[in-house]
Amino acid sequence: MIEIDEDLCKGCEICVAFCAKDVLEMSDKFNKKGVHPPLVVREEDCNLCGNCMLYCPDLAIVVAEEEESG
């Protein structure tokens, strides 16, 4: 699963550009910093490669394997 800490985001778009699976898109909303954070729009296509997390200069993205419930 992918989680974006929207308020840490500075809106650079690196994560969107370097996701080979087109999972992310920039949103229209504003965060606390006044920039548009990305949105996870096609989570089912995510292969957990971790690029978005590795490249986010602001540690705003976490990618982790789904923990088994129950």
Add this chain to the structure above:
Amino acid sequence: MKLVHPLMKYVRPGAISTATCAGCGDGIMAQAVLRAIDELELNIDDFVFVSGIGCAGWIPSPFFNADTLHTTHGRPIAFASGVKLARPDRKVVVISGDGDLAAIGGNHLIHAARRNIGMTVICANNGIYGMTGGQVAPTTPLGLKTTTTPYGNVERAFDLCALVEAAGASYVARWTTYHARGLTRSVKKALTKRGFSFIEVLSQCPVQYGRRTGVGNAVAMMKGYKENSLSVKKAASLNEEELKNKIIVGELVDKDSPELTEEIEKVRRIHE
């Protein structure tokens, strides 16, 4: 369930955000260094991070929750040498900019490599003086129009890795922020290497470099790193003309040589 970034535990409480502009490569470098420490399962309390003045100086300080020494412009290696001599048990890591380490601080870099003092120097090379407004640096590409070279830079750029190699460092590598995984591997190697280790990281400055020179935003700059780089192995089969404007990435030096603080300790024992 809210996921917590695995590296947040190394971030100083209160320093919730990096000090750098949107898309600055220095944040990718910060993450690569912290990831290397995490993967090696080292204790960040055993480190002393030293930086100088410039945007890159903010990579460890105050962002890393560790001992950080934010020194004067050009002098982090001099301060770090003092720290290492006083506390050889500490892992001493200098993280600073190209102007800081190679222009005003160039002589410290050369002599630290020559002495092969046990420290790691990580240079955020954005090819410019970022913090002060995009002035030309000794690392600026030939011909580039910067704030202070409106007709194009007439000087050749320094090959920092070749310089440090010639001075005698034990470990030398070059990466770009596009190569965050290779960079992390090299930081792990450098942190465990005996002697002086140096990693040059081409790190995008989308504001003073990208915007002013027309190279583009952070994404365009990272794509440029991807397109213009080739591995050490590939580069070995190409001639000077073919290598023009290319960025050679990978490990350039990995050798064993006597380390300064160990040599001092030997002398001390003899005279005890």
